[in-house]
Amino acid sequence: MSYAKRSPWLLHYDASSCNGCDIEVLACLTPVYDVERFGIINTGDPKQADILLITGAVNDQNKEVVKQLYEQMPEPKVVVAVGICACSGGIFRDCYNILGGVDTVIPVDVYVPGCAARPESIIDGVVKGLGVLEEKQRKMEAER
């Protein structure tokens, strides 16, 4: 990837993660990994976010929240599922309260495996997400 055209803003939501992936997502923002050098900022507001980062699997209580957050984000948007829980349910897939990976409720663009996903692979996933974001942007412009 050469230059990113935008500074993408992240929205992080913890679906039902064990915190392992969560704190690795946060670790990406802090000095050692520092994703801010790519112009990436963590925001708390879905209306300003370009990339939705979800950790953890989806359950009955939070599936509405996940859907709502996704719908509130403006187009174009990218969803990155972080951790094996978010990809498929992982070790918890047999639990009675787990519906499965994030893709059971919203479309997912990038899957980041690992339990817990490492900061390096999370950053890689987000950078891949940037590519998808640009692609979607281009498509939107062509359709206009």
Add this chain to the structure above:
Amino acid sequence: MGKRTIVPFGPQHPALPEPVHLDLELEDETVVRAVPSIGYVHRGLEKLTESYDYESMTYVMERVCGICSFGHGWGYTGAVEGLMGVNIPDRAEYLRIVFHELSRVHSHLLWLGLLADGLGFDSLFMHCWRIREKVLDVFEAVTGGRVILSYCKVGGVKKDLTPEMVQRIVSMCDDIEEDMRRTGYVFMKDSSVRNRLCGTGVLSKEDAVELCCVGPVARGSGVDNDVRSASKWYREVGFEPVLYDEGDCWSRCMVRVDEVVQSLNLVRTALRNLPDGDIAVPVKGPAPVGDFAFRVEQPRGEAFYYVQGNGTKNLGRARVRTPTNINIPAMVRTLQGCNLQDVSMLVITIDPCISCTER
């Protein structure tokens, strides 16, 4: 008297890394009542005992929470060892203390960072997390994982420390202590931190006892209920509980600052006196009929593990009672009558771990 309004707080909120929902009933700016509702992270992992045998269940139990993951592994394996009547080697006990205390260092630094973030003190947040990475580097070097370690197993621990590794951990402890001298000073003396924390959300000693608080919340109100005091091994490495009497947000914060330094000392003492010998004993066969309970002082407070054997390889029941669960009534009590601006501080200072609470 103003009109009552209800303000929802969460489940997705910038001050919280985890989803918890509070309905705050306000009169002007003052909170009259706070009603918590949970369940966003519930997975139901205790029921997995039916599909995993007691050994592989360790991996599930470690994922009760990724921050104090080692402690959950220890609590669960400790309970299973008790049920099976196994005594683990001394060296394993010491290694467990080393890793548990290192986990406490990383957990408290993580929390101090989140507190600084909540205060809007970004550079302090970054410094705390920078220091914390040093612990994670050691974890990665020994176990291969940064947050989920899988270091405990039923019967002991999985990997021995080489003398070079011991040396590396000791010098890392010295390094962090040096960092903490400066960072801890900011929490102790900086006026913007003190203005926000001192006198906020006071929990009296009587209330703390009545509401059965645990961990730094209780110790910040002067209640000594650290379960490490009851452990023979912890007494050997010279453990003393850290207590503060004020009961406000600041004293809960200082308990954690002091515990970081204390844990570093415990780690160094344990490594200096590390006994020789095996690191694990083999454990085989089905779990006998019976039950056993085990307690561990997690970074957030006492956690209680209960296992029940039914004569097969799968346990009949494995249960955890986690510290945040116990501290939520105290949070609700301190929220009553507080200012709306202080809500995020009060929620943060009990160090909620929702993933533990709901499992």
